[in-house]
Amino acid sequence: MEVTYSDKVEVTGAMITFWKVRGLYIQCGNDLHGRATGDTVLHSWEALAKILAGEDTMGIICDIGMPVVHKNVIYNCRVIVHNKQILLIRPKMWLANDGNYREMRYFTPWMKHREWDDHFLPRIIQAVTKQVKVPFGDCVVSTVDTCIGVELCEELFTPASPHITMGLDGVEIFTNSSGSHHELRKLYTRIELIKEATLKLGGVYLYANQQGCDGDRLYYDGCAIIAMNGHIVAQGSQFSLNDVEVVTATIDIEDVRAHRTSRSRGLQAAANAKYHRIEVPFALSVGKFGGTDGERTLGLEVTLHEAHFHRPEEEIALGPACWLWDYLRRSRTQGYFVPLSGGVDSCATAVIVYSMCRLVAEAATRANKQVIADARRITGEPEDSSYIPSDPKEFCNRIFHTCYMGTENSTIETRTRAKDLAEAIGSYHINLNMDAIVTSVCDLFAFVTGARPRFRAHGGSVAENLALQNIQARLRMVLSYLFAQLLPWVRGRQGGLLVLGSANVDESLRGYLTKYDCSSADINPIGGISKTDLKKFIAYAQGAFDLPILRSFLDAIPTAELEPISETYMQSDEADMGMTYDELSVFGRLRKVEKCGPYSMFTKLVHEWGSFLSPVQIAEKVKLFFFEHARNRHKMTTLTPSYHAESYSPDDNRFDLRPFLYPSRFPWQFRKIDQVAAVLPDRSNLGPDKAKTD
Structure with missing residues (x-):
């Protein structure tokens, strides 16, 4: 049996993917996590009618995803x-109803397992299929x-x-058309679940996943999988920037039957409740004489593969980049604008x-026609142009x-790093000083008050x-939008640019940003990535993208450069925050992933950090984190x-639905911690080995 997968084709409002069996396609619609309004249901039936009316799907099984209203209840269906x-x-x-997903906003789960009803089809389908009702x-x-x-x-x-x-x-x-979003280090979990699904059970698992930006914060990362008996085939x-991707494997269904011969499996199967079977009079396999008699093909050998995983720094290079491309081509704007500060975050963006x-x-x-057509439209080239975006720096x-917005508090080092980075990647770059604007705002305040x-x-x-720091930060946001709207005009082009933010997930968690400063933008490709991972990404890109300038960003001390520099003082992000970026990552995972409040976080860290910090020091760090997180949560x-x-x-717009007004001193919790x-x-002077044994 030959099974082929194609990732995404859009048909009048219905998202369709394809399985190919013996040279024929089985269509699988991507799982519907999203919206299901009356129009969506209507247009889905219209799209299905169009598919059924054509000849392309004759002789094949089609598995299509769409919302269906059954007895006045809306279900997410195949x-x-x-x-x-x-x-x-x-x-x-x-249904997926936590984290990024809220399927129960619209859908109801089918609660009658192994049971079925008759569903009466709409007239638009009856006219094509001549059916009145179906299971x-x-x-x-x-x-x-x-x-x-x-x-x-x-x-x-x-x-x-x-x-x-x-x-x-x-x-x-088993077929599974999924809408599973990308998250750093998540693919391993997905693949292990697919392998495990057939390791003890036996079987062939065909997994199709949506690929591309969903028009929101998520990027669906494709990675179609065919697995058999616990192995990746x-x-x-x-x-990928491809709209359609095909993966092919040849499998022997007899291998599944051989895998299922254990007596314990047989006893469980004999006692298992049965499913109602919908019978179709055709075969998927090819017999040994080339027909479809269902006999085993002689000498067939199935090739197994090791699963491939990208390193997190590679995922950062690829995932947000694909998301940005989809966002750019869908928004029909002419490009991106980034305020370059000379620091790691804007550099990573x-x-x-x-x-x-x-x-x-x-x-x-590779002559991808869709990518070339999108690139020509974005750059203002006519459709019949010969322009090919083959040089990444030119494109x-x-x-x-990019733009460096300096003030009297900026250093020549950050200005030079920003300029050198722009030259290395080819961006259209501007250097400016905004002291006159800052002074004007201060003069206005002094005149009024x-x-x-x-x-x-x-x-x-x-x-x-x-206040003086925030003036600089917020004015950079105003200037960013001014330049984003007018730079294409300055260059003789039409349209505008999207402003990119560059605040990392740790700064958001701690609230170490000015509300409505240049962290306020249209979209932010690094807003869900930790500072630690961003630095690893920069180190990776230095070699992989041949950008030696990136070393200077890694060696620089993170600083906002919003205060005057003297011989005895230079602003430091980690000093201002009262905690390191590595510590913030730990706090973030304990708070969200492990569901820790202040006290449970303290008790965990006493064991993890007790060899180099005293209980009192750990208590102060935990209390400071929760205090700052609570009072900045409104951001x-x-x-x-x-x-x-x-x-x-x-x-908190989707993923973290928690309050934004907390009692920031946490009186009961902090008192118990103290x-x-x-x-x-105090085990901090014992050393790690001794502390563990004691």
Whole structure:
């Protein structure tokens, strides 16, 4: 049996993917996590009618995803089609309703497992299929030579997945069209679940995943998988600019039957409740004489593959870059604008854009017609132009604009780094000083109030010092949008640019950013990535992208450069925050992933950090983190939409639905932490080995 996968084709509002069996396509719609309005349901039936009316799907099984209203309840469904007939409508039983997903906003899970009803078809479908009603429910499809079961996205991730009971009832092939988003280091979990689904159970698992930007914070990273008996048979690419991707494998269904011969499996299968079978009179396998008699093909050997995983720094180079490309071509704007500060964060944002340009150039070199057409439209070239974006630096110069906005507090080092980086990647770059604008704002305030604020270094108060820093930060946001709107006009082009933010996930978690400063942008490709991972990405890109200038960014001390520099003082981000970026990553994971409050976080860190910090020191760090997180939580309500890449993202617009007004002193929790810290032994001078044994 030859199975081929194609990742994405759009048909009048329905997202369709394809399985190919014996040279014929089985279409699988991507799982619908999103919106299901009345129009969506109507247009999905219209799209299905168009598919059924054509000849392209004759002689094949089609598995198409769409919302279906059954008895006035809306379900997320798979519609199984063969020869212009609907065989089965299979509703989803376990919905994704946490993290980034809210399927139960619109859909209801099918709660009658292994049961089915009659579903009366709309007239637009009856006119094509000549059917009045079809089975609706938890059923499987039986061909002459095998049995096929459907699993929907989240159902693979549940403890009691449907493939278990389906497999015990004789289902040999499982299809799963999924909408699983990219997150750093997540692919390993997905592949292990797919392998495990058939390791003990036996079977063939066909996994299709959506690929591309969903118009929001998520990027679906494709990576189609064909697995058999716990082994990977074929794997598609994880990141690609292609709209369609095909993965092929040849398998022997007899290998599944041989894998299922254990007596314990047989006893469980004999006691398993049965599924209703929808029978179709054709075979998928090719016999030894070339026919479809279902006999085993002689001498067939299945090739197994090791699963391929990108390193996290490679994922950062590819995932956000693909997301930016989809966002750029969908928004129909002319490029991106980034304020370059000379620091790691804005540097990482710029290098991700350059990575996008590299991917575009690679795709154009391979004659990808869609990428070339999109690139011509974005750069203002006519459709019949001969322009090919084959040089990433040249293409970067057309669509990427950077600007260094210096003040009297800026250093020549950061200005030079920004300029050198722009030259290395090819962006259209501007250097400017904004002291006159800052002075004008301060003059206005002094004229109105009769008081002129001063920096702390000049004798000013904490409030004055903070206000003067925020003036600079917020004015950079205003200038960013001014330049983004007018730079194409300056260069003789039409349209505008999207402003990119460059605040990392740790700064958002801690609230170490000015509300409505240049962290406020249209989108942010690094808003879900930790500072630690960003530095690893920069180190990777230095060699992989041949950008030696990146070493100077890694060697520089992170600083906002918003205060005057003296012989005895230079502003440092980690000193201002009162914690390191590495510590912030730990706090973030404990708070979100491990669901820790202040006290439970303290007790965990006493064991993890106790060899080099005293209980009192750990207590102070935990209290400081929760205090700063609580009092800055309101900033998350206006956070720039960020590429989701990290499991401890504090983005409250979808992922982290927590309050934004906390009692920042946490009186009960902090008091308990102090009480326990006061009596715990100090192991910090024992050394790590001794501390573990004691």
